[in-house]
Amino acid sequence: MLQEPDVLILGGGVNGVATLRDLALNGVSCVLIDTHDFCQGASSASSRMAHGGLRYLEGREFRLVAESARERNRLIAHAGHLVKPLEIVVPLEHLLGGFARAVLRFLGFTRFGGPLSLAALEGALRLYEAFGRREHPLPNHKTVLRRAHFPKGLRPQTRAVAAYFDGQITQPEGLMFEMLREAMGQGPRVAALNHVNWHKDGDTIIITDRFDATQYRMTPKVIVNATGAWIDDVNAKLGGKTQYLRGVKGAHLVLDHSALHQRMAGRAFYFDDGTGRMIITLPVGENILVGTTEVETKDAEDRAISEIEIAYLLRAIDGLFTDISVDRSHIVSMTTGIRPLRDGGGSATSAARDHALEEDRFPGCAAPVLSLVGGKWTTFRAFGEEAADRVLKRIGRTRTMSTAQRTYPGAAPFARNALTVPKEIATRLVARYGALAQEVAPLCVGPGSMALAGAPSYCRGEIIWAIRARAACCIEDLVLRRTQLSLGHGLQRETLYDLAEILAQETRRDPKDLAAEITAVLEDPRLMGTRAQLQENVA
């Protein structure tokens, strides 16, 4: 039974979930709701970097860089099973050129950047590493000037290569579900519901479960609006008019390309697309992620990835190594999401990545509304803490604990040998879930140990656990946010049938609805990539 909470959080992206975790651990009763699935917005579409934001130095966002570097280091220290150090290689075609312009831009005298030079990058990296020196710092950067020591195949114009360290969030969704678990572990005064509808009736918020129509009514003392790209729309629904958001859509390609993967050798490459704009490519498991684009949009539901974006990213990655070509047949899936940036002037690239808390009182809504505007994956903990502090003040409570040095549940020590599953399964479970493998393993025995059709590295028991422990309700929830099934060699049709069968057994959902979901997945280029389209055209 859901209890009347002090706080209602709208939006189950990383910022809403971080706020829920902080408040729950501080003994506050709170409910989080999401009209779709948890982590379905920008939080599932990031470049998966836990980074200090090297390029934000140019915009003189020092507070953001300092906070990001500190949070990055903490993530690597406290969630080491899901956030790892990542070496980033930067090929450079200029040694000194552009230095004066970079300095002028840095000092705010010009808005125009130029091609990145070794001198400018060297200066920026020294400053960057100084910001990241506190709490578990990463190794310092290195530069190489001798071509014989460059990674093979870089363009002949390359004059130098720099390599520095940041962090990679290998499974962002996994980290979010760990936070949800921690919050819900605080007892019945904390709850999180996905796939609900809600509306306001006076001061009461009425929530309806989309699948079983169960209704809940609550009159919270504070409402937190953490709906990312939907913030202004949601404030309008609460009775207020705001314009906090500027939506900048970004896409990534997920490639299955063994030669490229081998060449990258576990490193990311941050490189010029040929016009002075930087592109990041990094290994994600056996795949490679390439991004990103920047397209202004006013529609929070805009999920389209245009042909122009696909062609642009393909052209850029195809030009990275002279002896490795990349084409549409390598794209096994794609991601897109809207960066919920703070509204302000300038280009999409230069728009501020920092976050802000906005507090409003709307007519006809007794509870103050706190909007969480902007932010980055890297800084979610600090943003959640800041939001929680404001809420605590509003409800007259004081902080009793901090999450700053708290280990995430999957990073806790545990006895690997105690897992009662074959060694091969145990190794995979530990790699995916860290210490939580202990909860998953008991479901991966007997029939639960059977592999999913078309995805032999997943057991059926893992899917059952994702439904029971991580509230997966739909095929898309399972494919995109509870597993990495859209990676590898791409999603297979027969895997979807297995997922539907398990969902029908576990949730009693209507098989007809699940069949419609399978069709939707098969028609979605985000999930199927362009390789599947090409194969279908040949067939």
Ligand SMILES: Cc1cc2nc3c(=O)[nH]c(=O)nc-3n(C[C@H](O)[C@H](O)[C@H](O)COP(=O)(O)OP(=O)(O)OC[C@H]3O[C@@H](n4cnc5c(N)ncnc54)[C@H](O)[C@@H]3O)c2cc1C
């Ligand atoms: C292309 C791209 C690359 C990025 N790369 C990085 C990176 O490498 N590193 C980094 O640190 N950051 C990165 N970011 C930024 C980061 O991903 C976002 O800032 C962060 O995920 C925003 O989280 P959020 O919780 O505010 O919003 P979201 O994740 O968008 O969550 C909002 C949630 O609100 C829900 N919602 C919508 N309407 C309602 C409603 N009416 N009621 C209830 N719930 C609702 C949605 O379903 C959604 O789950 C990137 C972003 C993008 C788009």
